[in-house]
Amino acid sequence: MPADSLRRRLILGAGLWLALALAAGGAVLGHAFRDSALHGFRERLGAHLRSLTAAMEVGSDGAVDVIRPVGDPRFEQPYSGWYWQISDGAEVRVRSRSLWDFALPVSHAAIPGALHARGETGPRGEALEVVERDIVTGDDGRLVHVAIAASRAEIDAEVGRFDLLLAVSLGGLGLGLMAAVALQVGYGLRPLGRLAGELDGLRRRGGRIKGDYPAEVAPLVGAMNEVLDHDARLIERARTHVGNLAHGLKTPLAVLEVELSSPKPDRAVLVEQLRRLGRMVDIHLGRARAQAAPAEGLGDRVAVAEVAGEIAAALRRIHAGRGLAIEVDCAADALFAGSRDDLAEILGNLMDNACKWAAGRVLVTARAAVIVVEDDGPGLSPDQANAAVRRGARLDESAPGSGLGLSIVADLCGLLGLSLDFSRSGLGGLRVEVGR
Amino acid sequence: MRVLVVEDEPQLTLRLQQALEAAGFAVDTAYDGEEGCFLGDTESYDAVVLDLGLPKLDGISVLGRWREAGRAMPVLVLTARGRWADKSAAFAAGADDYVTKPFEMDEVVTRIRALIRRAAGHASPEIVCGPVRIDTNGGRVAVDGMAVALTAQEFRILSYLAHHQGRVVGRGELVEHVYDRNADPESNVLDVLVARIRRKLKAEVIHTLRGQGWRMEPPANAG
Numbered sequence: 001m002p003a004d005s006l007r008r009r010l011i012l013g014a015g016l017w018l019a020l021a022l023a024a025g026g027a028v029l030g031h032a033f034r035d036s037a038l039h040g041f042r043e044r045l046g047a048h049l050r051s052l053t054a055a056m057e058v059g060s061d062g063a064v065d066v067i068r069p070v071g072d073p074r075f076e077q078p079y080s081g082w083y084w085q086i087s088d089g090a091e092v093r094v095r096s097r098s099l100w101d102f103a104l105p106v107s108h109a110a111i112p113g114a115l116h117a118r119g120e121t122g123p124r125g126e127a128l129e130v131v132e133r134d135i136v137t138g139d140d141g142r143l144v145h146v147a148i149a150a151s152r153a154e155i156d157a158e159v160g161r162f163d164l165l166l167a168v169s170l171g172g173l174g175l176g177l178m179a180a181v182a183l184q185v186g187y188g189l190r191p192l193g194r195l196a197g198e199l200d201g202l203r204r205r206g207g208r209i210k211g212d213y214p215a216e217v218a219p220l221v222g223a224m225n226e227v228l229d230h231d232a233r234l235i236e237r238a239r240t241h242v243g244n245l246a247h248g249l250k251t252p253l254a255v256l257e258v259e260l261s262s263p264k265p266d267r268a269v270l271v272e273q274l275r276r277l278g279r280m281v282d283i284h285l286g287r288a289r290a291q292a293a294p295a296e297g298l299g300d301r302v303a304v305a306e307v308a309g310e311i312a313a314a315l316r317r318i319h320a321g322r323g324l325a326i327e328v329d330c331a332a333d334a335l336f337a338g339s340r341d342d343l344a345e346i347l348g349n350l351m352d353n354a355c356k357w358a359a360g361r362v363l364v365t366a367r368a369a370v371i372v373v374e375d376d377g378p379g380l381s382p383d384q385a386n387a388a389v390r391r392g393a394r395l396d397e398s399a400p401g402s403g404l405g406l407s408i409v410a411d412l413c414g415l416l417g418l419s420l421d422f423s424r425s426g427l428g429g430l431r432v433e434v435g436r
Numbered sequence: 437m438r439v440l441v442v443e444d445e446p447q448l449t450l451r452l453q454q455a456l457e458a459a460g461f462a463v464d465t466a467y468d469g470e471e472g473c474f475l476g477d478t479e480s481y482d483a484v485v486l487d488l489g490l491p492k493l494d495g496i497s498v499l500g501r502w503r504e505a506g507r508a509m510p511v512l513v514l515t516a517r518g519r520w521a522d523k524s525a526a527f528a529a530g531a532d533d534y535v536t537k538p539f540e541m542d543e544v545v546t547r548i549r550a551l552i553r554r555a556a557g558h559a560s561p562e563i564v565c566g567p568v569r570i571d572t573n574g575g576r577v578a579v580d581g582m583a584v585a586l587t588a589q590e591f592r593i594l595s596y597l598a599h600h601q602g603r604v605v606g607r608g609e610l611v612e613h614v615y616d617r618n619a620d621p622e623s624n625v626l627d628v629l630v631a632r633i634r635r636k637l638k639a640e641v642i643h644t645l646r647g648q649g650w651r652m653e654p655p656a657n658a659g
Contacts, residue, residue, distance in 0.1 A: 274538070277538075278538040282518065307524075310524040310528060311520060311524050313524075313528070314524045314526075314527035314528075314534070317532055317533065318533060318534065320532075320554055321550060321554060340521065341519065341521040344519070344520040344524060345519060345520050345521070348520025348524070349520065
């Protein structure tokens with residue numbers, strides 16, 4: 001399993017919670033069992049205490065005696081762990097044989113007659129559970145203290161056995177649950193494995209992802225198929241363009257070859273064909289950029305004022321000798337939905353075209369999603385501009401002068417879903433409006 | 437007038453050099469960004485032709501370093517990168533003009549001339565000094581309407597003095613701007629050339645200021 005995988009994350013996550021839940025459950029059960037065992041043990045000791053009290057006789061002189069065995073033979077075996085003792089204040093009056101000469105420390109219960117349980121250390125240093133009570137004897141209100149004690153080893157062994165059984169059971173349950181989790185995760189992630197296999201297959205054979213996928217994965221598959229379709233369209237367009245370019249280049253190349261093989265090549269023909277080649281490369285480069293661009297700038301928002309300002313600064317230098325007034329009036333909220341490069345390409349071509357034709361003034365305005373570039377030159381009429389765009393689209397590279405820039409802008413606008421309108425400007429020249 | 441060409445394609449560099457020399461410029465060449473940056477920093481040029489895609493140091497960085505160091509010579513960027521994003525980046529870095537490849541040699545020469553003229557404060561391609569008219573685009577000189585034949589070096593000297601007329605041009609400055617960096621002219625060569633230009637022009641427009649250099653101005657202003 002890789003260092004970071006969904007399967008690993010899910011199994012580790014489930015394992016962590018399972019371990020915590022089982023540990024908490026084990027602790028609660030263990031505690032409950034220990035409580036129950038101790039309670040039962042004290043009940044037994046209480047029964048022995050009652051039996052001892054019943055067997056106890058107090059003489060008229062205050063002497064205390066136990067007239068019959070208390071029940072459990074272990075009270076008779078020295079240091080057996082089972083003891084009883086009857087005392088009067090600090091003096092032990094009578095005790096079980098098992099205590100031999102050892103005296104259990106006495107703790108007087110707060111209320112005479114009430115049972116009191118506590119821990120104590122026995123003659124051999126063993127932990128004892130003691131149940132005791134004070135009893136009023138005779139009419140003089142004298143108290144005797146009756147105590148029954150037994151080694152806790154018995155309940156400790158019982159609790160230990162239960163804890164072991166509990167640990168084994170919960171461990172087994174945990175392992176079983178982890179195996180179930182692993183199976184469930186594997187089953188749940190199987191569609192992703194199938195998807196990876198499909199994608200691997202796509203690398204070799206192409207096409208799209210097929211088959212039904214669960215509701216959680218289906219949108220991902222849909223989105224991947226959209227990207228694959230988009231790529232396929234781009235590749236198809238690229239192939240078409242490469243084909244067009246190759247065919248388009250062949251004619252001027254043939255002319256060049258023929259001309260160069262003649263004894264006296266005509267320089268004008270060579271220059272003309274080279275220009276034709278250059279123009280063709282420009283057209284295809286521009287179109288390739290335009291078509292590649294929309295995928296790059298999805299979701300971008302670019303301030304028109306900033307880019308228009310940069311391009312205006314560049315154009316003022318390019319046309320420095322002409323004294324052109326290039327004005328940019330863009331609202332702060334005028335934002336372009338695309339990449340910065342797309343906007344630079346659209347504005348650059350439109351503003352450059354306007355500068356070429358302007359008599360003295362170029363104006364760029366932008367409000368919200370609408371950008372307008374206009375000039376005061378005789379320039380292109382709206383019809384001529386539309387024709388220039390069509391020329392670019394038809395790749396009629398014999399047309400001299402402008403048109404290429406407008407055709408690139410038209411391509412970009414088409415791909416970005418923007419409108420492109422030509423009209424007569426109030427300044428006198430061409431007005432180009434780009435909008436949503 | 438002295439021009440630096442920074443371009444990594446040797447054949448293109450050679451053609452640019454030939455075309456610019458034929459147009460009357462002294463030309464230095466550099467084939468990578470570091471060499472170009474060094475030359476632009478240490479030599480005096482009237483204009484630079486700069487490619488953007490250069491080995492070692494790209495053209496935008498070279499331009500940026502020159503401008504940071506206060507080197508103000510006009511720079512024509514000559515590159516295959518035709519996107520407006522690239523163009524505005526080049527202008528933001530301090531370019532004065534931008535020509536995309538493929539290009540026509542005449543266009544580059546014309547634009548270099550225009551850049552040099554504008555940098556010297558002349559808007560028109562024709563520079564006039566009294567009876568002398570210098571057509572910077574055509575490389576022609578006329579006195580009182582009569583054409584005068586000058587050699588390439590003579591034209592370079594006259595053109596530099598005319599671009600900076602009214603100001604004293606020292607011997608060192610003139611050498612820096614009319615010879616390429618490999619040339620090592622003898623001390624009196626400039627005197628001989630200036631004297632020859634004076635003879636050909638037959639007009640008192642170039643004045644020698646002993647120990648300082650030369651100043652070009654119309655005859656009426658001579659002092």
